[in-house]
Amino acid sequence: MSALFFLQQCLIGLTNGALVALMALGYTMVYGIIRLINFAHGDLIMLGACLALTLVGAFGLEAAGTATAGVATWLGIALLVGLCGLFCGLVNVAVDRLVYRPLRDAPKLAPLVSAIGVSFIFMNIGLFWLGPADRSFPQLLPTANLLPGEGLQFGWKDLLVLVVVVPLMAALMVLVKSTRLGKAMRAVSQDETAAALVGVDVDRVIAATFFLGGFLGGAASVIYGLYINTIGFQMGFQNGLYAFTAAVLGGIGSIPGAVIGGLVIGLVRALSTAYVGERWAGAMVFAILIVILVFRPEGLLGRRTKEKV
Amino acid sequence: MKRDRPASATDIPLLDIDRMSMRFGGLIAVSDLDLDVPEGNIVSLIGPNGAGKTTAFNCVSGIYSPTSGSVRFEGHRLTQSFGPGVFWTALAIGLVVGLFTAAAAVDVDRLWLAVVKRGMAIDEPFTLETVRRRLRGYFRAELAIDQMAGKWRVVSADGRDVLAIRRDLADARSLRNQLQAAVTARRAGPGTIPDATDMAGAASPSQPQALISDDLLDRLAAGKARVRFRGWAGLLAGGLLGAAGTIAIWRRGRRSPHVVARAGISRTFQNIRLFSNMTVLENVLVGLDRAIPGGALAMLFRTPANRRGEEEARARAVEALQFVGLAEAANRIAGQLPYGDQRRLEIARALATGARLILLDEPAAGMNPTETTELAQLIRSIRDRGVTVLLIEHHMNMVMRISDRVAVLDHGVKIADGTPADVKRNRRVIEAYLGGEA
Numbered sequence: 001m002s003a004l005f006f007l008q009q010c011l012i013g014l015t016n017g018a019l020v021a022l023m024a025l026g027y028t029m030v031y032g033i034i035r036l037i038n039f040a041h042g043d044l045i046m047l048g049a050c051l052a053l054t055l056v057g058a059f060g061l062e063a064a065g066t067a068t069a070g071v072a073t074w075l076g077i078a079l080l081v082g083l084c085g086l087f088c089g090l091v092n093v094a095v096d097r098l099v100y101r102p103l104r105d106a107p108k109l110a111p112l113v114s115a116i117g118v119s120f121i122f123m124n125i126g127l128f129w130l131g132p133a134d135r136s137f138p139q140l141l142p143t144a145n146l147l148p149g150e151g152l153q154f155g156w157k158d159l160l161v162l163v164v165v166v167p168l169m170a171a172l173m174v175l176v177k178s179t180r181l182g183k184a185m186r187a188v189s190q191d192e193t194a195a196a197l198v199g200v201d202v203d204r205v206i207a208a209t210f211f212l213g214g215f216l217g218g219a220a221s222v223i224y225g226l227y228i229n230t231i232g233f234q235m236g237f238q239n240g241l242y243a244f245t246a247a248v249l250g251g252i253g254s255i256p257g258a259v260i261g262g263l264v265i266g267l268v269r270a271l272s273t274a275y276v277g278e279r280w281a282g283a284m285v286f287a288i289l290i291v292i293l294v295f296r297p298e299g300l301l302g303r304r305t306k307e308k309v
Numbered sequence: 310m311k312r313d314r315p316a317s318a319t320d321i322p323l324l325d326i327d328r329m330s331m332r333f334g335g336l337i338a339v340s341d342l343d344l345d346v347p348e349g350n351i352v353s354l355i356g357p358n359g360a361g362k363t364t365a366f367n368c369v370s371g372i373y374s375p376t377s378g379s380v381r382f383e384g385h386r387l388t389q390s391f392g393p394g395v396f397w398t399a400l401a402i403g404l405v406v407g408l409f410t411a412a413a414a415v416d417v418d419r420l421w422l423a424v425v426k427r428g429m430a431i432d433e434p435f436t437l438e439t440v441r442r443r444l445r446g447y448f449r450a451e452l453a454i455d456q457m458a459g460k461w462r463v464v465s466a467d468g469r470d471v472l473a474i475r476r477d478l479a480d481a482r483s484l485r486n487q488l489q490a491a492v493t494a495r496r497a498g499p500g501t502i503p504d505a506t507d508m509a510g511a512a513s514p515s516q517p518q519a520l521i522s523d524d525l526l527d528r529l530a531a532g533k534a535r536v537r538f539r540g541w542a543g544l545l546a547g548g549l550l551g552a553a554g555t556i557a558i559w560r561r562g563r564r565s566p567h568v569v570a571r572a573g574i575s576r577t578f579q580n581i582r583l584f585s586n587m588t589v590l591e592n593v594l595v596g597l598d599r600a601i602p603g604g605a606l607a608m609l610f611r612t613p614a615n616r617r618g619e620e621e622a623r624a625r626a627v628e629a630l631q632f633v634g635l636a637e638a639a640n641r642i643a644g645q646l647p648y649g650d651q652r653r654l655e656i657a658r659a660l661a662t663g664a665r666l667i668l669l670d671e672p673a674a675g676m677n678p679t680e681t682t683e684l685a686q687l688i689r690s691i692r693d694r695g696v697t698v699l700l701i702e703h704h705m706n707m708v709m710r711i712s713d714r715v716a717v718l719d720h721g722v723k724i725a726d727g728t729p730a731d732v733k734r735n736r737r738v739i740e741a742y743l744g745g746e747a
Contacts, residue, residue, distance in 0.1 A: 054437065098402055102558050127425055128440060179608035180598050180619070187584045187595040194582040196566035197370055198575065198596035198662050303586075 004151045009274040010267060015158045017266020018165040019227065022220040023243035024250070024258040025172065026092075026213035032253035033189045033209045035108065039115040040095065041217060042240015043122035048088040048221030049231040050129040052080055053137055056225075061140055073140055077226070081164060085218035092214030093207050101203060119236070126233035134232035137225035157227050164223055168216060169259060175212070176255060185209055189253070242269075245289055251302020260300055264288075321384045323348040323697050324369070324574075324666055329378030331364050331721075338364040340721040341378070346666065351688060351698045353708045356718035357741060362701045363579060365718070366668050369699075370576045371569035374561070382666070387572045389563040395556070403552030410547025414539040415448075419467035423447040426468065448540065450532035452489045454481050463488060465529060472521055488521065495530040571599065575664035577655040579671045579701075585644030589635060589654055592643050593626040596662040629661040630654075632694075633687060649680045656687070666697045673704045685711050709733065717741065 023045055030038045061076045095118055103111045141156040176182035184205045187195040196202045224239070225231055242265055250261025265285055272284035292300065322345035331339040339361040346352045354362050368375045371387070379386055389395075412420060424443045446453060447466045455464045455471075461481035463472045472488055475481040521529075575596075584592050601618035608615060630636045633653040638646060643654060652672055659667050669688070673681045685707050692698055702708045708715060709729040717725040717732060719741040725732050732738055 094405070097398070098405060102554075124421075129437075132425060175608065180594070180601050180622075181608055183587070183591055183595050184598055186587060186591075190584045190586060191582050193372060193566065194578070194584070195595060197372075197570050198658055199567055199570035200595060200598055201567050202565075 005274070008152055009270045011152065011154060011158070013267035013270030014263060015161045015227075015266070016270060017263035018161050019220060019223055019262075020239075020242055020246050020265050021259045021262025022165050022168065022216055022223070023239060024246035024262045025169075025255065026217045027244050027247040028250070028252055028255060028258040029209050029213040031247070032255075033185060033206055034100070034104075034111075036100065036111050036115065037244070037252075038213075039112070039240070039244075040118035040122055041213070042238075042243065043119045043126065043236035044088050044092060044095075044214060045217045045221045045224065045239060046126050046231070046233060046236035047091065047122055047129070048084045048218040049137070049225050049235065050126055050233075051087050051218075052084050052222045052225050053130070053135060053231060055080055055083060056138055056140070061138065077140065077160070077222070080222045081219045084222050085215040088218030088221065089211040089214035092210040092217070096207055096210040101206075119240075123233055123236060126236070130231070130233050132233070134230050137229045137231050139229055140226055161223055161227060164219060168219055172212065172216070172255065181205070181208055242285070245285065249289055249292060249299055251299025254299070254301045254303070257299055257301035264300075322346055323383060324699065325381040325384070326365070326369065327379045327381065329365070329368060329375045329380060331361070331368055331373060332376045337721050339368065339375075339718075342718070342721075342723055344716055344723065344726070346697060346699050347714075348665075348697050349692065349695065350713040351692050351700060351711050353700045353702055353712040353715045354718060355702065355705075355708055355715060359720075360718040361721040362718055363670060364721075366576060366670055366699075366701065369569075370574060370668060371564050371566040374564055382569075382572055382574060385572075387564060387569045387574075389559075389565070389568050395559055399552040399555040399559075402555045403548040403550075406551025406554075407544040407546075407548030410550075411540045411543035414543030414546075415536050416467075416539075419469065420444075420447060422469070423453070423467045448533075448536055450529065450536055452485050452492065452529070454478075454485055465532070470525065470529070472525075491521070492526060492529045495526050496533065570662060570664070573663065573665040574668065575659035575662045575666075576668035577652070577659055577670055577672060579674060581648075581651045581655055583643045583651055583655060583658070585642070587643055588640050589630065589643050589646065590623070590626055590639040592654060593629055593658050593661045594622055596658050597622040597625055626661055629657040632660065632690075633657040649676055652676070652684075653687070656691070660691065660694075660696065664696065666699065667691065669698060669700045669702075671701055671703060673702055673707055681707055 023041070026041045026044070027038060030036055030041070059076055059079070061073065099114050099118055100111050103114060141160060143155055143157075145153050145155055146159060147154045176185060184195065184200045185208070187198075187200060188202055188205045192202055195205075224235075243262070246261035246265045247258045248261070249264060250257030250259065252258075268285050268288055269281045272281045276284060296302075324344075324346035326342055326344040329339060329342045330337065342361075342365060344352075344354075344365075354365065356362055364373065367373045369380055424440055424447065443453075450466050452472065453464055453466055453468070455462045455468050461475045461478050463475070463481055463485045464470060465472070473481070473484055475484060584595065587595075601615065601622055627636060627639065630639055633656055635646075635650060635654055635657060638650065643651065646654060656667075656669070656672070672688070673684050676684060681704055688698055688700070688711055700708070700712070712729050714727065715725075715729050715732045716723055717735070717738050719737075724737045724741060725735040727735075
């Protein structure tokens with residue numbers, strides 16, 4: 001168990017964690033704005049993966065055998081990310097419009113239970129789409145190591161995760177921090193009524209939030225397919241669970257919190273897989289979640305929520 | 310009933326509340342309130358605690374929908390109009406709900422059996438094409454082939470009715486084709502027996518009819534019509550309900566606060582409601598949102614038009630802050646300001662939206678006499694900017710000094726309305742405040 005081995009596990013953990021973080025953003029953004037835990041988000045990502053698989057077939061993207069990926073492959077992946085993002089964003093907006101918006105003034109439990117229902121509907125659509133068995137997602141990128149030497153492995157796939165995830169997160173931060181949509185989102189999240197009374201169209205801002213969360217989920221689904229290479233109609237549940245845990249760990253409602261939570265979960269999972277055993281990885285993640293929540297119930301970066309009047 | 314209006318009043322009052330009532334269950338919070346607010350005036354709404362003043366404000370600003378009566382601003386009811394957006398949304402939602410209802414009506418369970426479950430039995434690649442073919446088969450109530458325990462079965466589309474079992478797949482296929490021909494013939498008309506030439510390649514032409522009873526043949530033949538009818542009926546019923554429900558929900562929320570705010574009514578709250586984690590400047594900027602052109606992409610890439618809009622909004626926000634005397638605090642976090650400053654920030658935020666009527670809910674609450682005097686000055690200068698003010702206040706000195714008109718509410722009913730001097734002398738007002746039958 002050398003230092004190199006440890007470093008390698010950290011690298012795997014960070015890459016995995018970036019993927020979890022991208023999924024966690026969808027939970028945290030929606031929670032931040034309407035205090036709803038959108039249980040359907042994991043299954044939305046599954047639907048995105050279904051579309052990605054169908055599109056890979058439709059575009060005729062081939063598994064790469066060479067040491068470097070061609071321009072066509074990269075363009076194809078960019079197109080996949082864009083289309084799946086758009087698809088998931090629009091589906092998320094449609095679900096908000098159809099299911100959550102009519103329940104906006106209902107007690108908080110009603111939209112929560114509806115979200116679970118939506119998750120089942122998505123899962124069944126996925127069952128129709130993918131069929132009952134797990135499907136393998138084509139390996140589009142070469143497996144060559146990008147780092148010199150024999151020690152550390154860092155392939156094209158790992159690079160892809162970072163190349164997609166980091167710019168998306170940066171764009172999101174800029175959007176929320178300094179644009180008028182971001183200001184409106186923060187205003188709605190703090191006081192919906194007051195925001196409406198200064199002329200903010202609350203429903204539109206919420207729809208925009210659902211779109212952004214869905215878009216990131218769609219992007220995550222493509223990356224997931226290319227990175228993990230197996231998708232199935234039940235993948236939404238487990239991934240959703242980890243992503244939701246990441247959001248809670250980081251402080252649900254906080255965007256940097258979701259990113260940090262995702263990275264922490266990725267690291268814990270990779271390290272416990274390497275040093276404790278794979279079957280304990282899940283238990284370790286949730287044990288750490290419990291320990292952190294005992295000392296910081298609001299999560300790593302969350303604010304203590306004041307009871308809303 | 311003739312009301313005495315100040316000389317500046319125009320023909321149409323800026324705000325016209327007409328017989329407005331608000332009930333919560335059995336409780337009548339506001340009852341048949343009539344109130345005109347002429348442009349360019351300061352009108353105060355006073356009354357003992359629980360008289361329904363804040364409820365009236367909530368009705369005007371769109372937080373509540375009044376149970377009855379109307380609120381007009383410049384002669385218009387402030388409601389969203391039924392535009393193409395609402396129409397298309399209702400249509401789209403109707404379609405989605407309709408599709409789900411149709412799926413339920415044709416029996417989700419059978420649909421699942423027909424489309425997915427059989428895929429598990431037969432080792433056939435599961436593609437969109439497979440799904441399309443099986444869905445079509447289900448809606449045409451065609452016969453299908455299924456595998457169980459190593460044997461091939463000829464089944465109805467949903468796999469519920471087993472017609473025959475064969476060891477060999479090719480055998481089962483040809484039998485399926487014969488039976489299908491028989492069912493199709495029965496569908497075309499009772500008594501029609503399929504021509505022998507239709508059964509080319511059949512193992513034994515006379516066998517199919519013997520395999521299935523007349524009853525089952527009838528049922529299979531009728532299946533297509535039944536499934537189709539259920540599908541269409543479900544689509545229609547679900548579609549209509551979905552669209553109607555969408556419009557009903559839209560009607561309920563059509564007088565929403567942001568519509569009222571955009572029309573030019575803004576307000577402050579009794580318990581301050583700032584965005585306390587945002588800076589002072591950002592608080593004001595939220596109200597200037599719609600002054601900035603450009604969609605999400607323009608925002609992200611900061612197009613010139615978008616940037617110019619942001620700068621203009623910023624200038625207007627700074628102007629509003631200067632007006633209330635908070636320009637120096639622009640970059641502080643709103644929640645950390647002293648109480649009096651938070652109140653003034655709330656006023657600045659309301660003004661910056663470009664409102665022509667501003668509703669102030671107890672702005673002097675918790676202020677000391679000096680601050681109250683400053684506030685009175687501020688309210689006067691708001692009016693001098695051409696913004697009409699409707700005020701709820703308990704500081705009688707201030708109300709009587711600055712108001713052009715005063716209306717008095719008690720237990721949800723307006724008991725007096727007139728100049729400050731009139732109201733001060735009104736016996737019912739004195740009773741309401743002091744109690745007893747003076």
